[in-house]
Amino acid sequence: MIVKVRNTIPSVENDHVFLLQCLRILNVSQQTSYDNSIESFEYHSYKPYVTSFNKNDEIRIPINQQDLYVLPSLSSLYIDGKVNVYNSTTKEKVSNVHFVNNPVLFLFRDIRYELNGVEIDQIKIAGVTTTIKSYLSLNENNENKSKCTRVWGWSTGGTSNTSGGAFSTSIPLKNILAFAEDYEKNIINCKHELVLLRSNTNLNAIKLNTSEVVEDIIINEIVWRVPHIKVSERERISLLKHLEKDRDIPLAFRSWDLYEYPLLPKTRKHTWSIKTSSQIEKPRFVVIALQTNRKHNAKLSMAEFDHCHVRDVKVFVNSSYYPYEGLNVSFSEDKFILLYGQYARFQQSYHGRQLEPLMGLKEFRDVVPLFVIDCSRQHETLKGSIDVRVEIETDQEIPDQTTAYCLILNDCIFEYKPLSNIVKKIS
Missing domain, CATH: 2.70.9.10 (Adenovirus Type 2 Hexon, domain 4)
Structure with missing residues (x-):
């Protein structure tokens, strides 16, 4: 009887894990330590x-x-x-x-x-x-x-x-x-x-x-x-x-700055000048969300958002724009997989985690159609003040009573001196 042996080539990652396990197994002289700090x-x-x-x-x-x-x-x-x-x-x-x-x-x-x-x-x-x-x-x-x-x-x-x-x-x-x-x-x-x-x-x-x-x-x-x-x-x-x-002592974090456009005009293309910031406050993510007739209206949920037939969103940071290619979204034809991909990748880019978004594809369309623009990679030559503006393009005219929200996730750095009680922002 001939026994066939299948040759397997272990991956580099598996070899690395196996070596770490061997080191732990063989290290019998390791001393027990406790952290009482x-x-x-x-x-x-x-x-x-x-x-x-x-x-x-x-x-x-x-x-x-x-x-x-x-x-x-x-x-x-x-x-x-x-x-x-x-x-x-x-x-x-x-x-x-x-x-x-x-x-x-x-x-x-x-x-x-x-x-x-x-x-x-x-x-x-x-x-x-x-x-x-x-x-x-x-x-x-x-x-x-x-x-x-x-x-x-x-x-x-x-x-x-x-x-x-x-x-x-x-x-x-x-x-x-x-x-x-x-x-x-x-x-x-x-x-x-x-x-x-x-x-x-x-x-x-x-x-x-x-x-x-x-x-x-x-x-x-x-x-x-x-x-x-x-x-x-x-x-x-x-x-x-x-x-x-x-x-x-440095205090570094990424701030959440929300900007509101109370009533968008009834048009198919709109440019919104969001803000001008310093070099330190670089925008890393820009998120656009729309709501139609939800504010101060208890008949509709304020915690849900509307797609308003948006076809494309582009973010300009000075002369640079994101994303490089247009999204060409069509909610009426269920063509928004690229938009959902941007939403799903946020956790990997921002938190360094695996792609495990909270919302599924249908829930994303019906409840939270967010336009998540990743602009975290920027030219180091970008100097001086930074202007942020957004271009919104739709397949149909934007409905009445539509509010636009822009959430910008910025770099932010403070410093504090614990003895003299001085707190200052680095700008």
Whole structure:
């Protein structure tokens, strides 16, 4: 009997993994080590000075004690409240209230973070900004699994509340501010303040049936839960030496800047001059999203977007333009695979992860048709101010009451001196 042996050629990657396993297996003399540099990790709750959170109110949550080691990237915002909805026909209170996706952040206009009294990060139109960013960054297989995201109200189809409209959420700060997402180090010897500006309307947070009317959305409590770190004596001495030298400590992150065009003209081609920025604030990604008659309209979800028959979007950074070739999208003929590919590749380019987008092809078309333009690779010779403009081209005239949003993800660098309490932006 002849036995045939199939020759296999192991890949370089498999060889590398096998060698690492062999090294671990054979290293019998390796000593056990423990990391005791952090002695305790405790959450502390901070509340605002005011106890009422009405429309247009500014809500400040301070951390005034300076001799602390705090970790904002792992902090969270706890919000408790109640929605009062009644039936205009029967005049009875509605017990089953339907929230849109990411509803609580639609209750706030702006959210910003201040360090030693200097604003280092801010998002505008908090609900729209965080919704677009979460559609881009979330997936089903990383730490932001669907069961966890429901804690802060994230559900792409919205949420039906059967408890009479009472709600409570705990939202990680890294899902609200770019600074908390990117800067994962502790901050020493600084005053912190989280500032929230309440929106002037409640209609964007809920979705009503024909006969339903929202009476009010009441926020009962807002708590900022921040980790405090207690370090070992050795680490404390090392940090104190750094503090005494008062050297600049860099704070680098990628900011989320949202720009709004309230009413697009009824045309098939429109040019939008977005902004002029410095050399440091280079745009890395530009995301265009459109909505038709959704703002302040509780009959439609503010957390969803419309394609408006857009055929092509081109972003100009000074004289350079992105993408190099036109997209030639056709939503009526289901020809938008190139657009979906740009959306799917965002996580790989921005987060360095595998391609695992949150939305499938059909969901992308119906719920979140975002135009994600990657302009992260730019000429080093680009000097001086940077002008950003967008050209939008459609197959049909843009409908009435259409709002355009442009989310730009920029480089942003601050520095702070822990002893002299100086915070400055690098420009």
